[in-house]
Amino acid sequence: MGQETSKQTETLPTPYDILGATQTDNDYRLRLAYYKRIHQYKKDRLQTPENRKITPEYFSLICRAYETLSDRDKRKKYDEDGEWIKHLPLENYTLQQLAAEPELANELKTRLKNATLREINFLLIYPSPF
Structure with a gap:
């Protein structure tokens, strides 16, 4: 089974939504949004597993979203056609x-x-x- 790409639909969050960023954010702002998500995940991991809000699967999605938006070519492709690799x-x-x-x-x-x-x-x- 290969990588799973996603063509954006109304039901799936966008990479921007996942990071808490906007399409107009520059590289610096995207990095800050990603770091914010990392810190949320680190804090969340201190909770017992049943009380965690961020699952490992969702954190993986955060990583894929940042990989998509932090790479100029991948971001341009996503912005043009809505496709990105959400699962690797x-x-x-x-x-x-x-x-x-x-x-x-x-x-x-x-x-x-x-x-x-x-x-x-x-x-x-x-x-x-x-």
Whole structure:
């Protein structure tokens, strides 16, 4: 199963909605909106699992939204046709993407443990296009 793209419909939140940003926000404002979401998630993780408001799946959506809007080409494509990658299969995650999501720490450890230094360096220099 591949990555899941979403053509924006009325029922799905937009990447802008997910981040609490607007289409006119510059890179700096988008980064601030993303950091705000990260801090909300960190604070929320201090709660017991049943009292958390932000699920790991929703935090993953926050990460995909920021990846879409922080990349000029992806943002332009989204603004033009409403398509963005909202779900990325775990096997397509880069090391950086794994490191950004605390719930995936074990997967990151496994990949780093099983990788050679050459593979790690290659992934850092040539990250996945996803």
